[in-house]
Amino acid sequence: MLKSKEVTTDWDWEINGRTRYWGLNLQELWHYRHLSMSLVRRDFLLNYQQTVLGPFWLLIQPILTLGTYVLVFNKLIGVSTGSLPPVLFYLSGIVLWNFFNDTFMGTSFIFRENAQLFSKVYFPRLIIPISQMGTQIFRFGIQFAMLLAMLAFYVLFKDYALPTGFLAITTPLIIMLVGLTGLSLGLIFSVVTAKYRDIINLVTFGVRLLMFLTPVLYPVNYVPENVRWIVQFNPLTSYFELFRRALLGQGVVSPESLGYSLAFTFLLLFISIGIFNKQGDKLIDVV
């Protein structure tokens, strides 16, 4: 198998005690791509095998949430949705928020949930969050299709005018950015929850709190000027506004706030992958 004897000093690999922040090996990740796809497939099969409605559950949850929001926030409390029909306004928020929420929550407990597997076999640990992301993109796709169908319904039967311009093509980009933000946050918390069990409570509570600081239920310009900075401090805000603007034609986004969000997302992504790599090997001893 080995060609000559004098290559004894050329080692293919080396294992030592050092852990590095930038141990990201893309070639290795690529080698395990089938594992990733297979994990996505497994998640899908496990969730919908032996169920009555199968993937339709994915639609029922946002529809029920939509009903509640329209009833409570629009009809009872009277939160303005601007010029948009409440159904479209809330549904777009719900669908995008679900995507963020699920990528974040799905990634947050990776070490805890896979401790058994991680202690028995080596593969790049990043495969698990990547597959998790894949599953969430798939779920989001179904919900997003429902949003588009709803939009089409409004255009066809309710004389709703689609926004003009090419902003709509930025939608996939925004979705990706929201997903990456969720993933990065999740990676950081996966390390934290592996070390400290008590943080789990904070994660579930915190993400719910974050939703109210994100323009899911209200447009940003509905927030009083003097406290608007709180909402704008949230990097997700500009993504949500841009998402609505691109799809439905209403939303307030300034280049500065978008720049802030982009910087936040990419910085967080870098940091989180670094932390995940650095801590990933050590955590096996702790979990």
Place this chain on the structure above:
Amino acid sequence: MGDVVIKVEELSKVYRLGTIGSGSLRQDVARWWSTSVLKKDDPFYYPQLSENQEPKDKSQKAFWALQDLSFEIKQGEVWGIIGNNGAGKSTLLKIISRIVKPTKGVVRGKGKISSLLEVGTGFNQELTGRENIFMSGYILGMTKQEITAKFDEIVDFSGIEKFLDTPVKRYSSGMYVRLAFAVAAHLEPDILILDEVLSVGDAEFQKKCLGKVKDVSRSEGRTILFVSHSMQAVSNLCNHALWLQKGRLMEAGRATTVINNYIKGVKKSQLHRTWDNLVEAPGNDFVRFKSLRLTPQFSDPDAPLDIRTPLTVEFEFWNLVEDQDLSIGLHLFSYGGECIFDVPSPSFHCKKGLVEGECTIPGNFLNDGSYYISLIVVKNTSIDLFYYEECLSFEIEDYRGDIKWFGKWMGAVRPSFPFRLEQKELELV
């Protein structure tokens, strides 16, 4: 052949039980505050204690799973890793498999490694056999092409064709193991790492697996590292062996030599031990042993200690707490670390002072081989006060009388039970 494919240099692994993280954020913040901000001593740090001293809190003990291990493995060699429980065998395999990081030292290597530390890694109960073959294959590092190419072979080897599309949760445990091993057996790494995986499954399948492993190493020149408690399997399969004890490398070399030395080393009889003063005696604040003695009850003083000889274990210990109800448990282990029996004494009301006791293991009961004894002191028949592990060890020679067969006598024990044979009828001519 002959090229070094794994080179291990000064490998050490420390598990700092309880000090990596206290498990709660509040304590870790408190610790960070006192060490980094107030510059006080780490409240969780305990200086290295000498061996006889018990640390104040057991959870703070640093545990050296591996200590300064260096060895080389050449291509095509099959290595058996042997040693008692807790010798660091699995830790070593986990480090080479990249699952845990070493504390110190380096492992360098050439070629692709696959490790099988458990049967059925990555299997999911809900998925079908077919799906699990792929799932498990991917997790073990196979590519799609490799699995597809080997698929029929895998199914064939496992013999579960009919149930290929049934979820594995409906499989019998035997079928499950067969399928899981079949996937792993068809891995094609340059270096294969196996941890005790052959100890599952039925005898016939085990034989098949051993055969497969043998084939692979012989015909394809694959390097194999293999952990097992079964000396039989190691001597059968491996040409080299590595003997670990308490994290240290005792010996590495030809399998037959190492196995012999291992058995001998463990066999080194420790028949009596005494301690003169309380400080040195093994024990703790409750009890300390004064002496331990294993006396063979020879009928003839020149006779060897063989399977017919009754053995008496005598012990004395200081009871350091007034009025305790104590009982002693005698655990007998084979050199492989398998517990043969656990005999408890009746509970005894002890005053402060010296207590003595004995227990006799009858003759014609144990098989030939090496054994060691651990003693446990139990309070109120429920609370473990002190466990003195491997305190005595001894070797029992074989004795067969007029039996003309010389193979290894099977079984952990060799009791002589009454047998009756008699001629019932004579054949009528």
